Amino acid sequence: MTDPIRIDVWSDIACPWCYIGKRNLENGLAAVAAEDDPPAVEVTYHSYELSPDTPVDFDGDEIDFLSGHKGMPREQVEQMLDRVTQVAAEAGLEYHFEHVRHTNTVKAHELLHAAKAAGRQHEMAERLMSAYFVEGAHVGRIDGLVDLAAEVGLDRDEIRQALESEQYLPAVREDQAQAQSYGITGVPFFVIDGKYGVSGAQPADAFAQITRQVWAERTPAAVATSD
Template sequence: MKIEIWSDVMCPFCYIGKKNFEAALEKLPFRDEVDVEWKSFQLDRTLDPAKTISTLDYFKQKKGFAEAQAEQMISQVTQAGKNAGIDFNFNDVQITNTYPAHRLLHLSKKYHCSSETEEALFSAHFTEGKNVADTEVLLSIASSVGIDRDEAKIAVTSHQFDEQIDQDLMEAEHHNVRGVPFFILDGKYAVSGAQPTALFEDALQQTYEETGSGSPSAQGGTCDTDECSM
């Protein structure tokens, strides 16, 4: 059974969704039969990969939120993260263009370590306060998951995987993906947002048994090109 997941490194709900999805998968007896493919999505393609901005300033300057509104959103997402076992460190988060990180993610498919790479990218961005557009940061992540450093340097500094990334973005448009995380289960059912573990478990079981009549209807927390919402 194949699971396709559209995600962006700068999306906190994508990290929460990953944790809940993987917790659900671990409970299922057929977990070894599930092939997970991480696909690229960009929440903000206008960001300069040579610059970073804080989370609070990003919400205020780029999204037009009042400071109190931005702080409330950060607080809510932080609590949602704790519930999933994530210690978000938004004070140190460096928001930037995630395209270079997506290049590394696509290389990781060759090494069969996409989930590990995604986890390392999320952790670097959200808990360690690292710049995930910085080449040295990405090379360190590559080494930590077993990707050849020299090969990673070529991947993140060239256009080697740009066509594949752009293909993912076009597929997202085809599937009318407006917010992430977005899961397609075996090409049959769609699950949107950082759903609870129990819902992921039920959806995966339903898909595996091929007895369902439609996609799960619950809507979890997502980030789209305008904002994040619970």
């Protein structure tokens, strides 16, 4: 049996394009899964902090943050967020930037690694991004993260202990070092089967196409081996 295609995704919880890219990837994979000879795919999420110097409790809204971080006028930031909201809607996501509570995301990344160890990383990534962009939840404090972890079936006490002890912080740093070695300077970034790099929130069709291509490249080898 042919090994699954591995898709490694570098992203940040607080990156609006990362959630859009996540949903487009899922929609693209769903499309090819309905075809004849559907490819087997294994998706793993990796940590990338866009703004590691952000305080846990940022004093201001998303426009304040981006205005200061990017040096852009508020009006320009508002236009940019309106555009992102529109693109998100096209992907089936309902963003509410007016409720977003900007925060440091390192603990959320630690939680993603804890969830990965428990076999719940995909559910955890979805819950964190939805909480941040749709619900306006605070995803930088341990108490809130424990609540979100419990919602996807993770053990409260185990998660709290892992976050308080920084058990998975080395794994976060390892992901970041890997991103640096790949030359990744922005997210989302997708590494397909260790040989194709895809940058940005590409349309679902693009993800479907490259998945078909990689699977087709593997098929002749698999047939030859069986012969």
